[in-house]
Amino acid sequence: MSTVRWTEDHTTRSARWRSENAAPVPGRVVVADDRMKADTAYRLAREGTALLWRGDYHNGRQLLRAMGRRAGDGPAGDFEQHRQARGRRARVLGKLLVLLEDDHSLSLRRAPDVRLACTQAYGPPHEPVVVALSELLGVLGAHQWRVKGVPVPALDARVHPHYGVFSPVRGEYVDLVAQAPLPGLGTAFDLGTGTGVLAAVLARRGFERVVATDISPRALDCARENVRRLGLDGRVEIVGPALYPEGRADLVVCNPPWLPARPSSALEQGVYDEDGAMLRGFLEGLPARLRPGGEGWLVLSDLAEHLGLRTRRELLEAFTAAGLRVVDRIDTVPRHPRARDTADPLHAARQAEVTSLWRLSTWSSSSTSPAGPGR
Structure with a gap:
């Protein structure tokens, strides 16, 4: 200083x-x-x-x-x-x-x-x-x-974010992970866990073992505290700083920052992912980390597409380049107040926004065309 x-x-x-x-x-x-x-x-x-x-x-x-x-x-x-x-x-x-x-x-x-x-x-x-x-x-x-916590209906509990850790106030992405069909109940990875909310949801859904990662020391401390609060520290392991943990999993979940732009501070790293680095790291590393029949779940808003920062074609091409196919895509619309705030300078893009859970697997799992559910 x-x-x-x-x-x-x-x-x-x-x-x-x-x-x-x-x-x-x-x-x-x-x-x-x-x-x-x-x-x-x-x-x-x-x-x-x-x-x-x-x-x-x-x-x-x-x-x-x-x-x-x-x-x-x-x-x-x-x-x-x-x-x-x-x-x-x-x-x-x-x-x-x-x-x-x-x-x-x-x-x-x-x-x-x-x-x-x-x-x-x-x-x-x-x-x-x-x-x-x-x-x-x-x-x-x-x-x-941190004191009051954020209610998470999927957990029937509150999650307590720390300073500098992205808060799960936008519950639609949590609900997607809570409701999507599971490929198995062995091991799950949660990449970029933040508060640990998705890791907790996966553990509550029945996974025998959940390994959650983050590159932020604040997020790692926050996730460990929330996992203890929820009584899940025996089933959820928090490791890092890293993107991927060691080993393979039946399910790998990643909710990367949604906008491929440069963060102006460490506090913006939960929103901005410069050049889509975390998204690319997730996709490129996924085939080697999936067990046979396993899936990768990418939870991603299309706000970047509405803002002209990324196209749908670029996203689909990134799937193909990584050797991945789209099994399914589950969509939801945002429920947060900013989507209805007509005074927001980005209101038009926010109003059109859709958040999707892309279910991805390797080509060796099936011969389905990657262009089908992704269009």
């Missing part, structure tokens, strides 16, 4: 800089309080000046919202322009900073106790750190998800 320096009460002060988005250390920092107007704050932030907030906590949140309204969300329909606008917006909002003391406490009027949430996200405190207020709010929101 780099060091942030600023002048306060005629004294030069410093603290470590922390950014989960890998934002550069602010070069110029001024102290701001309740007297700061939103227009002034937005102008300074756009010019590259960071604002260390020393006013009331709730007033700081209001100022952040006001800056966000001025930044906007970018044009509707165009994904690249939308992402660029969102990136600029995030950089501007990331200029409003707060200081966490050496015990992770926040010394602002009416500030909540953020120590546990910050410890869960960042680890034990060692020294004062400066973070963006927008990031801190994300940490606090993640803490609430």
Whole structure:
């Protein structure tokens, strides 16, 4: 971590800089309080000046919202322009900073106790750190998800996501895995397990052994905790960081990030998969990891197709190139609120979105044409 320096009460002060988005250390920092107007704050932030907030906590949140309204969300329909606008917006909002003391406490009027949430996200405190207020709010929101959990009807239980781990709030993909016909009940692999929700669903469906993987240490810790909560730690093994575990399986499930675009931070890796690397790794490695008669289940939204990031033909060609055929495809439509939000710049694509479970097997299992169910 780099060091942030600023002048306060005629004294030069410093603290470590922390950014989960890998934002550069602010070069110029001024102290701001309740007297700061939103227009002034937005102008300074756009010019590259960071604002260390020393006013009331709730007033700081209001100022952040006001800056966000001025930044906007970018044009509707165009994904690249939308992402660029969102990136600029995030950089501007990331200029409003707060200081966490050496015990992770926040010394602002009416500030909540953020120590546990910050410890869960960042680890034990060692020294004062400066973070963006927008990031801190994300940490606090993640803490609430972790405490309350996310209801998963397929498990009749809650799953508790950790900070930086993709939350299973979009339940349609979980329901697909919970309802698709099984090729057998021996061993299953869950690649990119995240919270461990799909591994838990597979164990509850009767698999004798489930091995779940992830490349994120946060996800591995999260999955292990959820598996213990659900009483499945005797049947579900969490391993990694890796894509594939050792051995072969009757079923290999993969729900990769749905958009083949470059993530701007580690927190976006659950949504963006640069150049479709995880998707390709799953497909190319699948034939060697399936037992005879086994299947690979690819759970994938077609949102990338509606946004012009990938075509259906490219996806089908990737199946063929990997030596795989399509046994079946089970479709569902999204139920999340954003699909109905007409104010969303990407509303047209989200409204048309379909999430599919592609049942894949090797050509040696059958002579069925790969073009049939995939069309």
